[in-house]
Structure formats: C-alpha cells, structure tokens
Amino acid sequence: MAARPIWKGELKIGTTRIAVKLYSAVTDRTVRFHLLDDKSFLRVKQHMVDPDSGSEVPAEEITKGYEVEPGTFVVLTDKDLESLQPKPSREIEIAEFVPPDQVSQQWYDRPYYLGPNDGQDAYFALVEAMQKRNVEGIANWVMRNKAYIGALRAVDGYLVLCTLRAASEVLLAQQLPKPAGREPTQKEFAMAKQLVAAMEGEFNAAEYKDEYRERLLEFIEKKAKGHKPKLSRAKAKRASTSLDSVLQRSIAALKKGKKAA
Amino acid sequence: MSFGLVSVPVSLFPANQTNRASLRQLGPEGEPLARRYYSQKTERDLDADEIVRGFEIDTDKYVVVTDDELERLQPEKSRDIDLKAFVPEDAVPPLYFERGYFLTPESGSEKAYKLLAETMGKEDVAGIATFVMRGKEYLVAIFSDHGLLRAETMRFPDELRTPKEVGLPEKKKVPPATVRKFEKLIAGRSKKQFAGSKLQDEETEALLKLVKQKQKTRSNVIKAERESTDGKPAQVIDLMEVLKKSLSGKRS
Numbered sequence: 001m002a003a004r005p006i007w008k009g010e011l012k013i014g015t016t017r018i019a020v021k022l023y024s025a026v027t028d029r030t031v032r033f034h035l036l037d038d039k040s041f042l043r044v045k046q047h048m049v050d051p052d053s054g055s056e057v058p059a060e061e062i063t064k065g066y067e068v069e070p071g072t073f074v075v076l077t078d079k080d081l082e083s084l085q086p087k088p089s090r091e092i093e094i095a096e097f098v099p100p101d102q103v104s105q106q107w108y109d110r111p112y113y114l115g116p117n118d119g120q121d122a123y124f125a126l127v128e129a130m131q132k133r134n135v136e137g138i139a140n141w142v143m144r145n146k147a148y149i150g151a152l153r154a155v156d157g158y159l160v161l162c163t164l165r166a167a168s169e170v171l172l173a174q175q176l177p178k179p180a181g182r183e184p185t186q187k188e189f190a191m192a193k194q195l196v197a198a199m200e201g202e203f204n205a206a207e208y209k210d211e212y213r214e215r216l217l218e219f220i221e222k223k224a225k226g227h228k229p230k231l232s233r234a235k236a237k238r239a240s241t242s243l244d245s246v247l248q249r250s251i252a253a254l255k256k257g258k259k260a261a
Numbered sequence: 262m263s264f265g266l267v268s269v270p271v272s273l274f275p276a277n278q279t280n281r282a283s284l285r286q287l288g289p290e291g292e293p294l295a296r297r298y299y300s301q302k303t304e305r306d307l308d309a310d311e312i313v314r315g316f317e318i319d320t321d322k323y324v325v326v327t328d329d330e331l332e333r334l335q336p337e338k339s340r341d342i343d344l345k346a347f348v349p350e351d352a353v354p355p356l357y358f359e360r361g362y363f364l365t366p367e368s369g370s371e372k373a374y375k376l377l378a379e380t381m382g383k384e385d386v387a388g389i390a391t392f393v394m395r396g397k398e399y400l401v402a403i404f405s406d407h408g409l410l411r412a413e414t415m416r417f418p419d420e421l422r423t424p425k426e427v428g429l430p431e432k433k434k435v436p437p438a439t440v441r442k443f444e445k446l447i448a449g450r451s452k453k454q455f456a457g458s459k460l461q462d463e464e465t466e467a468l469l470k471l472v473k474q475k476q477k478t479r480s481n482v483i484k485a486e487r488e489s490t491d492g493k494p495a496q497v498i499d500l501m502e503v504l505k506k507s508l509s510g511k512r513s
Binding site: 024041 | 264302324381409417419433448476481484
C-alpha cells in the first residue's frame, strides 16, 4: 500500500519551483511494549504530582520553566514558546549545491523521500541533473513549527531529503586525543592488513536482518499460545591471548574456510 | 569487539548530544513536578515493581515479557561487536545511519585497537557488525576516524522504505533540454565546500535568548523552596571530558 505524504511543499531553487510531497523513508520496526499495572494488566496512566505531598497537579495549574541554575526557574508561557516558532512556510529552499563528501556522515539524521506533486518532468530533470553533476543540495525549510537544515540527494533515481544535525550536536574525532599505549609492530600491521583483505567484500544491505527482533516476536507468539519456551542463558566469553598468535590463527582459519567453500 | 579471532575490549560513548533545552513542569508554587504512573483501576500511584511490560496482541490483550526473559533472548556473545566484513568506506549509504558512537579501548587492549583503527584507515574500509545493546539488536558501520574508531548504528534494510513501497511514480525520461536547464541552475549555485558552522541550532539559541531576557524581570523567576527529591537535576555530562579521560587510559 502506498504511503501517505506527511507534508506538501515546494522545492525552490532561485525562481524555479517544483511541487513535492514528503514521505517518511523510515518505518520503525522496534518491538514496542506498553507499561501495565501488574494486578489488573491494564495500561498504566500517567500524571504530574508534587513529589513531596504526592498529590496530583492538574494540567491547567502547571507552568513550564527553564532551569537557569539548580532550583531556579525562568517561567515560559505558552505564548512565549509560540513566539519562538519559525514562520510557517511551504518552501524548501535550496541555496547551494556541494560535492557529496562535503556533508559529513555524522550530520545525517532522518531521511525523507520527496515525490513529485503535479508535473513530473521538472522533478525527474532535477534528479538527472544532480546525478550528472554529482552534487547534494543544502536545503532549509520549516515543517510543523520547526526549522530544518537538510541534504537533498538523488538516490536511485529519486529525491531524498535528509535532515542534518546541528554542528554543536556532533562530537568530532579530531578534537579528541589519540588513544594512549604501545604501537603495534610492522609484522602485526602486515598481518592485520592480510586479515582485513581476507574479510573484504561489498556492502549488501539485504544480508542483514534483526535476528533479535525475530527471536523476540517468535517468543511472544509462543507465550501468547500458552507455551513457556525454554531459554538458556548466554555464555561468557574467554579472553584472548597474544595479539600476534591470534592474528596468525585468524588468517589460517579464514584461509581454511575459503578452501572448504 | 572482535574481528577474526582477535578480540578488542572497548567502551562505547555517544558521539551525538542533543541541544534541546528541556523545560521542567512546575506546580503552582513553582515546585518541580514529577511524572508518576497510576493504575486505571485503583487510581493509586504505582511503584516500579508494580509495573510490568506487555506486548499488545489484540485490543487490550497483552503478553507479559519480563526483564529476565528479554535478557535470556539475547543471543550468545550478544555484547560482542562481531565484525563480519570490511567494505569500501564509501559503500555504506548514509541514509542508513541513525546515531554515532566513539569506541575507546579498555586498558590492555590499546595495541589491538590501534592496529585495527590504523589498518582500516590505510585500507579505506569500514567494518560491518551486529551486536545487542540494551535489549535491541544493532547493525553498525565502524569507521576509522582520525586514529579513533567510530560506530554509526544503522537502520535495518526492512526499516528503510523503497520508492515503490512509498508509491512514488515510475521513473520518467525527460527531454535533455530540461535536464540541461537544471544543470545550469545547479552550476550557478555550486560551491566546492560546505562549512559545518552553517549548521546552527537557531531554535535553542532563540530559546536561551528569551530566557535571558525574561530573567531580568524578577516576577518571571521562581526559586523552588524545597529541593526536589526525585526530580532529576539538570545534570550536564561533558561527553568530551569523559572521552578524553577514557582515551588517556585513566579510569574515571
């Protein structure tokens, strides 16, 4: 079944506009639980209480506060918070295009598909032009009272808009010291290189599935039927010995595996 | 973390932090409030040990799953980040990435850690692994980044929709003249570099500015007379400091 767009807007590059629909590219498959009261097995409800008296404070008596120092709050009214919201807009403004390697892996947050809303020519022409020039667009837009910066990418012939994190939300490796300790020897580097080469392959996403999620759902299904499946506890792992000898054994094991296959 | 038969004990530290300034809910006297769960039936507040976890199999019908069962469901070696393959570094599409972590070596495993980080960096490869953390299985891509190992947790392929699943129209061939028009449009706006400093969090900045402004008027400021007992204090953890300590080999 086709997904429903979560937002409609216009891509704006200079004076050129392309009407688009935005769809989530992600489906969350996390196994979600509800909190239940252990006697009635009904869902628990939540409310806000004064921690000292334990008595409930109704929603209309609650105010919001920003803690400026421990125990001191600046009150923010709903009106204050509304005044902070960006101006609503239907434009996704693309101000610049950059080579893909200029957008750090660490910034990518959440991907959305863009689909054409009316005319398809302009949409697919932009996809083709972006592929030809090998660029990503830097996008600014406001959606549901929140301002976003994103990367516009051409992926498999379609437009994907990925929200980006703020620079201040990302820790960079270059700001951190290198780990202390001894350097590996040349011989160890040579063996590690051999080991990595032996394990090198292509990235094929289809190879990976969430086995734990499958086990969990299977278990729930069995338990629902009244069975009590046996579960054995995970075993602890042994510590390894010298790096040199373990590298050697790893390479030997891989070679053996390859011959057998 | 293990590759081949080599195991490298590591710690994980988040590489992302949220700027989102959290607002506290306050009562009529300015006292910080606490969230409590209560029973629908008795309307009494519940303690943590009176709450169980249920999976809804039908409307209001649940299968209860205990902590112990969840733990036992974790596969053997679940805590191991078992590197299954090395792939070219640019082969993993960033659309898969969810959250970043830095891996730091446990004391005694620095040499094996450096060996892996430096070899991966020289060969321009990323490692692909799966592991279980806090009751969830993760697929991760591990990158060598300035002498450190950085893991990006990834969405599983069935968590990313395909254009077909979304219902996007079939690809369409468009007149070359239209493509050229867009190429021109792109060329006119192309930059060689993109400065990360442009990724500002204006929302948080605006909130903090408003807070500062309101703070000047005394009536906007509330001092809670009582120390909140279970309200979590706004404890700010300096991730950078924690990481630096861990990398220097000192115990925190």
